[in-house]
Amino acid sequence: MNIGIDAGGTLIKVVCRDRGSLKYHKFPSIQLDYVASWINGFDEAQICVTGGKASLLKSKMKHKPAEIVEFEATSQGVRYFLTKNDFEEDAYLVTNVGTGTSIHHVTEHWQQRMGGTGVGGGTMMGLAQLLTGLTDYEEIVRLAAKGSRNRIDLLVSHIYEGAEPPIPGDLTASNFGNLLPSASLASLSKEELLAAVIGLVGETVATTSVLAAGQCGVSTVIFIGSSFLRNKLLKEVVIRYTKLRGGSPLFLQNGEFCGAVGASLYE
Ligand code: ADP
Numbered sequence: 001m002n003i004g005i006d007a008g009g010t011l012i013k014v015v016c017r018d019r020g021s022l023k024y025h026k027f028p029s030i031q032l033d034y035v036a037s038w039i040n041g042f043d044e045a046q047i048c049v050t051g052g053k054a055s056l057l058k059s060k061m062k063h064k065p066a067e068i069v070e071f072e073a074t075s076q077g078v079r080y081f082l083t084k085n086d087f088e089e090d091a092y093l094v095t096n097v098g099t100g101t102s103i104h105h106v107t108e109h110w111q112q113r114m115g116g117t118g119v120g121g122g123t124m125m126g127l128a129q130l131l132t133g134l135t136d137y138e139e140i141v142r143l144a145a146k147g148s149r150n151r152i153d154l155l156v157s158h159i160y161e162g163a164e165p166p167i168p169g170d171l172t173a174s175n176f177g178n179l180l181p182s183a184s185l186a187s188l189s190k191e192e193l194l195a196a197v198i199g200l201v202g203e204t205v206a207t208t209s210v211l212a213a214g215q216c217g218v219s220t221v222i223f224i225g226s227s228f229l230r231n232k233l234l235k236e237v238v239i240r241y242t243k244l245r246g247g248s249p250l251f252l253q254n255g256e257f258c259g260a261v262g263a264s265l266y267e
Contacts, residue, residue: 005266147195202237
Protein backbone atom coordinates (compact mmCIF):
# COMPACT_ATOMS: atom_id res chain seq x y z
CA MET A 1 0.00 0.00 0.00
CA ASN A 2 1.06 3.58 -0.68
CA ILE A 3 0.18 6.35 1.75
CA GLY A 4 0.30 10.01 0.71
CA ILE A 5 0.03 12.67 3.38
CA ASP A 6 -0.53 16.38 2.80
CA ALA A 7 0.03 18.10 6.12
CA GLY A 8 -1.39 21.59 5.63
CA GLY A 9 -1.83 24.64 7.84
CA THR A 10 -5.37 23.70 8.87
CA LEU A 11 -6.01 20.09 7.84
CA ILE A 12 -3.95 16.94 7.32
CA LYS A 13 -5.18 14.99 4.31
CA VAL A 14 -4.22 11.30 4.05
CA VAL A 15 -4.77 9.03 1.05
CA CYS A 16 -4.23 5.27 1.32
CA ARG A 17 -3.80 3.85 -2.18
CA ASP A 18 -4.01 0.11 -2.69
CA ARG A 19 -4.18 -1.37 -6.19
CA GLY A 20 -6.06 1.55 -7.69
CA SER A 21 -8.49 2.01 -4.82
CA LEU A 22 -8.18 5.20 -2.78
CA LYS A 23 -9.27 5.76 0.81
CA TYR A 24 -9.49 9.35 2.06
CA HIS A 25 -8.94 10.58 5.62
CA LYS A 26 -8.83 14.07 7.07
CA PHE A 27 -7.67 15.40 10.45
CA PRO A 28 -7.25 18.86 11.98
CA SER A 29 -3.54 19.83 11.84
CA ILE A 30 -3.51 20.17 15.64
CA GLN A 31 -3.85 16.36 15.75
CA LEU A 32 -0.40 15.95 14.19
CA ASP A 33 0.83 13.66 17.01
CA TYR A 34 -2.19 11.41 16.68
CA VAL A 35 -1.74 11.17 12.89
CA ALA A 36 1.96 10.32 13.35
CA SER A 37 1.18 7.46 15.76
CA TRP A 38 -1.63 6.17 13.50
CA ILE A 39 0.72 6.15 10.49
CA ASN A 40 3.46 4.48 12.58
CA GLY A 41 1.13 1.47 12.76
CA PHE A 42 1.44 0.84 8.99
CA ASP A 43 4.63 -1.20 8.88
CA GLU A 44 4.58 -2.33 5.27
CA ALA A 45 3.36 0.84 3.53
CA GLN A 46 5.41 3.11 1.30
CA ILE A 47 4.82 6.59 2.69
CA CYS A 48 5.39 10.04 1.20
CA VAL A 49 4.61 13.36 2.88
CA THR A 50 4.12 16.87 1.53
CA GLY A 51 2.80 20.23 2.73
CA GLY A 52 3.90 22.95 5.13
CA LYS A 53 3.82 20.70 8.18
CA ALA A 54 5.44 17.71 6.43
CA SER A 55 8.83 18.09 8.14
CA LEU A 56 7.24 18.39 11.57
CA LEU A 57 5.13 15.28 10.93
CA LYS A 58 8.17 13.43 9.59
CA SER A 59 10.10 14.19 12.78
CA LYS A 60 7.45 12.28 14.74
CA MET A 61 7.41 9.21 12.49
CA LYS A 62 9.11 5.89 13.21
CA HIS A 63 10.26 5.13 9.65
CA LYS A 64 11.33 8.31 7.86
CA PRO A 65 9.12 8.71 4.79
CA ALA A 66 9.92 10.38 1.47
CA GLU A 67 9.02 14.06 1.16
CA ILE A 68 8.04 16.01 -1.95
CA VAL A 69 7.33 19.70 -2.61
CA GLU A 70 3.63 20.34 -2.23
CA PHE A 71 3.22 22.09 -5.59
CA GLU A 72 4.60 19.03 -7.41
CA ALA A 73 2.39 16.73 -5.35
CA THR A 74 -0.70 18.85 -6.01
CA SER A 75 -0.21 18.99 -9.77
CA GLN A 76 0.39 15.21 -9.87
CA GLY A 77 -2.85 14.72 -7.97
CA VAL A 78 -4.76 17.04 -10.29
CA ARG A 79 -3.46 15.13 -13.35
CA TYR A 80 -4.50 11.85 -11.70
CA PHE A 81 -8.09 13.03 -11.14
CA LEU A 82 -8.33 14.57 -14.61
CA THR A 83 -7.21 11.36 -16.29
CA LYS A 84 -9.78 9.41 -14.23
CA ASN A 85 -12.45 11.82 -15.49
CA ASP A 86 -11.29 11.70 -19.15
CA PHE A 87 -10.50 15.41 -19.15
CA GLU A 88 -8.34 16.11 -22.17
CA GLU A 89 -7.12 19.70 -21.82
CA ASP A 90 -3.31 19.83 -21.80
CA ALA A 91 -2.82 23.17 -20.04
CA TYR A 92 -4.89 24.85 -17.35
CA LEU A 93 -4.70 26.86 -14.18
CA VAL A 94 -5.01 25.25 -10.75
CA THR A 95 -6.15 27.43 -7.87
CA ASN A 96 -5.75 25.79 -4.50
CA VAL A 97 -7.93 27.57 -1.96
CA GLY A 98 -6.50 26.17 1.25
CA THR A 99 -5.68 28.19 4.35
CA GLY A 100 -4.19 30.62 1.84
CA THR A 101 -4.54 30.55 -1.95
CA SER A 102 -1.90 29.31 -4.38
CA ILE A 103 -2.19 29.59 -8.17
CA HIS A 104 -0.39 27.33 -10.66
CA HIS A 105 -0.03 26.96 -14.40
CA VAL A 106 -0.09 23.19 -15.02
CA THR A 107 0.61 21.23 -18.18
CA GLU A 108 1.12 17.53 -18.81
CA HIS A 109 4.80 17.66 -17.84
CA TRP A 110 5.44 20.68 -15.64
CA GLN A 111 3.87 23.19 -13.31
CA GLN A 112 4.76 26.76 -12.46
CA ARG A 113 3.52 28.70 -9.48
CA MET A 114 2.07 31.94 -10.79
CA GLY A 115 1.49 33.47 -7.39
CA GLY A 116 -1.26 33.50 -4.86
CA THR A 117 -3.10 35.56 -2.32
CA GLY A 118 -3.32 35.50 1.44
CA VAL A 119 -7.08 35.63 0.99
CA GLY A 120 -8.28 32.04 1.32
CA GLY A 121 -10.02 29.58 3.61
CA GLY A 122 -8.13 30.91 6.63
CA THR A 123 -9.50 34.39 5.87
CA MET A 124 -12.99 32.92 5.81
CA MET A 125 -12.47 31.37 9.25
CA GLY A 126 -10.68 34.39 10.76
CA LEU A 127 -13.10 37.05 9.56
CA ALA A 128 -16.08 34.84 10.42
CA GLN A 129 -14.78 34.57 13.97
CA LEU A 130 -14.05 38.29 14.29
CA LEU A 131 -17.44 39.33 12.94
CA THR A 132 -19.74 36.68 14.42
CA GLY A 133 -17.78 34.80 17.09
CA LEU A 134 -18.39 31.52 15.23
CA THR A 135 -15.52 29.06 14.85
CA ASP A 136 -17.16 25.89 13.55
CA TYR A 137 -16.56 25.52 9.80
CA GLU A 138 -19.77 23.57 9.12
CA GLU A 139 -21.89 26.15 10.94
CA ILE A 140 -20.17 29.05 9.17
CA VAL A 141 -20.80 27.69 5.67
CA ARG A 142 -24.35 26.60 6.52
CA LEU A 143 -25.36 30.04 7.81
CA ALA A 144 -23.52 31.88 5.03
CA ALA A 145 -25.60 30.08 2.41
CA LYS A 146 -28.73 31.70 3.88
CA GLY A 147 -27.34 35.25 3.98
CA SER A 148 -27.79 38.18 1.62
CA ARG A 149 -24.87 40.50 0.84
CA ASN A 150 -27.10 43.41 -0.25
CA ARG A 151 -26.74 45.55 2.86
CA ILE A 152 -22.97 45.04 3.20
CA ASP A 153 -21.40 45.08 -0.27
CA LEU A 154 -21.43 48.12 -2.53
CA LEU A 155 -22.45 47.21 -6.08
CA VAL A 156 -21.50 49.05 -9.24
CA SER A 157 -25.22 49.90 -9.67
CA HIS A 158 -25.27 51.56 -6.21
CA ILE A 159 -22.57 53.98 -7.35
CA TYR A 160 -24.10 54.68 -10.76
CA GLU A 161 -27.57 55.20 -9.19
CA GLY A 162 -29.90 54.80 -12.15
CA ALA A 163 -27.32 55.77 -14.80
CA GLU A 164 -26.01 53.13 -17.24
CA PRO A 165 -22.72 51.77 -15.80
CA PRO A 166 -19.87 50.83 -18.19
CA ILE A 167 -19.59 47.39 -16.52
CA PRO A 168 -22.38 45.11 -15.22
CA GLY A 169 -24.22 46.81 -12.37
CA ASP A 170 -24.39 43.66 -10.26
CA LEU A 171 -20.59 43.40 -9.98
CA THR A 172 -19.24 44.23 -6.55
CA ALA A 173 -17.69 47.70 -6.57
CA SER A 174 -16.48 47.37 -2.99
CA ASN A 175 -16.70 44.33 -0.68
CA PHE A 176 -17.99 45.56 2.70
CA GLY A 177 -18.16 49.03 1.11
CA ASN A 178 -21.87 49.72 1.57
CA LEU A 179 -21.42 51.74 4.73
CA LEU A 180 -24.47 51.67 6.94
CA PRO A 181 -25.53 54.31 9.45
CA SER A 182 -24.03 53.10 12.74
CA ALA A 183 -27.49 52.53 14.21
CA SER A 184 -28.12 49.80 11.61
CA LEU A 185 -24.88 47.89 12.24
CA ALA A 186 -26.32 45.87 15.10
CA SER A 187 -29.17 44.75 12.87
CA LEU A 188 -26.83 42.83 10.57
CA SER A 189 -27.39 39.11 11.01
CA LYS A 190 -24.66 36.46 11.23
CA GLU A 191 -25.96 35.09 7.93
CA GLU A 192 -25.44 38.44 6.17
CA LEU A 193 -21.96 38.94 7.64
CA LEU A 194 -20.86 35.43 6.75
CA ALA A 195 -22.22 35.69 3.21
CA ALA A 196 -20.24 38.92 2.75
CA VAL A 197 -17.05 37.25 4.03
CA ILE A 198 -17.45 34.38 1.59
CA GLY A 199 -18.23 36.85 -1.19
CA LEU A 200 -14.97 38.68 -0.51
CA VAL A 201 -12.94 35.47 -0.55
CA GLY A 202 -14.67 34.01 -3.61
CA GLU A 203 -14.47 37.14 -5.73
CA THR A 204 -10.81 37.67 -4.80
CA VAL A 205 -9.68 34.14 -5.64
CA ALA A 206 -11.74 34.02 -8.86
CA THR A 207 -10.57 37.41 -10.12
CA THR A 208 -6.92 36.70 -9.29
CA SER A 209 -7.17 33.32 -11.00
CA VAL A 210 -8.70 34.63 -14.20
CA LEU A 211 -6.02 37.33 -14.45
CA ALA A 212 -3.34 34.65 -14.01
CA ALA A 213 -5.08 32.41 -16.56
CA GLY A 214 -4.98 35.26 -19.10
CA GLN A 215 -1.27 35.67 -18.45
CA CYS A 216 -0.74 31.95 -19.20
CA GLY A 217 -3.05 31.88 -22.21
CA VAL A 218 -5.42 29.29 -20.72
CA SER A 219 -9.10 29.58 -19.85
CA THR A 220 -9.83 26.55 -17.66
CA VAL A 221 -9.40 27.18 -13.96
CA ILE A 222 -9.51 24.13 -11.71
CA PHE A 223 -10.44 25.05 -8.16
CA ILE A 224 -9.37 22.71 -5.37
CA GLY A 225 -8.90 22.96 -1.59
CA SER A 226 -10.97 22.18 1.49
CA SER A 227 -12.47 25.69 1.49
CA PHE A 228 -15.05 24.43 -1.04
CA LEU A 229 -16.22 21.55 1.15
CA ARG A 230 -20.00 21.75 1.52
CA ASN A 231 -19.52 25.45 0.79
CA LYS A 232 -22.24 26.05 -1.77
CA LEU A 233 -21.99 29.83 -1.58
CA LEU A 234 -18.23 29.96 -2.19
CA LYS A 235 -18.64 27.69 -5.22
CA GLU A 236 -21.45 29.86 -6.60
CA VAL A 237 -19.48 33.08 -6.17
CA VAL A 238 -16.37 31.55 -7.74
CA ILE A 239 -18.29 30.08 -10.70
CA ARG A 240 -20.10 33.36 -11.37
CA TYR A 241 -17.01 35.58 -11.16
CA THR A 242 -14.80 33.19 -13.14
CA LYS A 243 -17.33 32.93 -15.98
CA LEU A 244 -18.07 36.63 -15.93
CA ARG A 245 -14.40 37.34 -16.52
CA GLY A 246 -14.12 34.84 -19.34
CA GLY A 247 -12.74 31.76 -17.55
CA SER A 248 -14.14 28.22 -17.37
CA PRO A 249 -14.29 27.03 -13.75
CA LEU A 250 -13.98 23.35 -12.89
CA PHE A 251 -14.22 21.60 -9.53
CA LEU A 252 -12.78 18.17 -8.84
CA GLN A 253 -14.51 15.68 -6.60
CA ASN A 254 -12.16 15.08 -3.63
CA GLY A 255 -10.06 17.96 -5.03
CA GLU A 256 -8.86 18.82 -1.51
CA PHE A 257 -6.92 15.52 -1.60
CA CYS A 258 -4.84 16.38 -4.71
CA GLY A 259 -1.65 16.93 -2.68
CA ALA A 260 -2.09 13.66 -0.76
CA VAL A 261 -2.93 11.71 -3.94
CA GLY A 262 0.17 13.18 -5.63
CA ALA A 263 2.30 12.13 -2.65
CA SER A 264 0.80 8.62 -2.74
CA LEU A 265 1.94 8.29 -6.37
CA TYR A 266 5.57 8.96 -5.45
CA GLU A 267 7.74 5.96 -6.31
P1 ADP B 1 -4.37 23.51 4.14
O1 ADP B 1 -3.67 22.50 3.28
O2 ADP B 1 -3.71 24.85 4.17
O3 ADP B 1 -4.73 22.97 5.49
P2 ADP B 1 -7.04 23.00 3.02
O4 ADP B 1 -7.13 22.81 1.54
O5 ADP B 1 -7.19 21.79 3.86
O6 ADP B 1 -5.75 23.82 3.35
O7 ADP B 1 -8.16 24.07 3.40
C1 ADP B 1 -8.26 24.65 4.68
C2 ADP B 1 -9.56 25.43 4.74
O8 ADP B 1 -10.66 24.53 4.57
C3 ADP B 1 -9.84 26.11 6.07
O9 ADP B 1 -9.22 27.38 6.14
C4 ADP B 1 -11.36 26.19 6.09
O10 ADP B 1 -11.81 27.34 5.39
C5 ADP B 1 -11.79 24.98 5.28
N1 ADP B 1 -12.27 23.82 6.08
C6 ADP B 1 -12.99 22.78 5.55
N2 ADP B 1 -13.31 21.88 6.48
C7 ADP B 1 -12.79 22.34 7.65
C8 ADP B 1 -12.79 21.84 8.99
N3 ADP B 1 -13.41 20.69 9.32
N4 ADP B 1 -12.14 22.55 9.93
C9 ADP B 1 -11.52 23.70 9.63
N5 ADP B 1 -11.49 24.23 8.38
C10 ADP B 1 -12.11 23.57 7.40
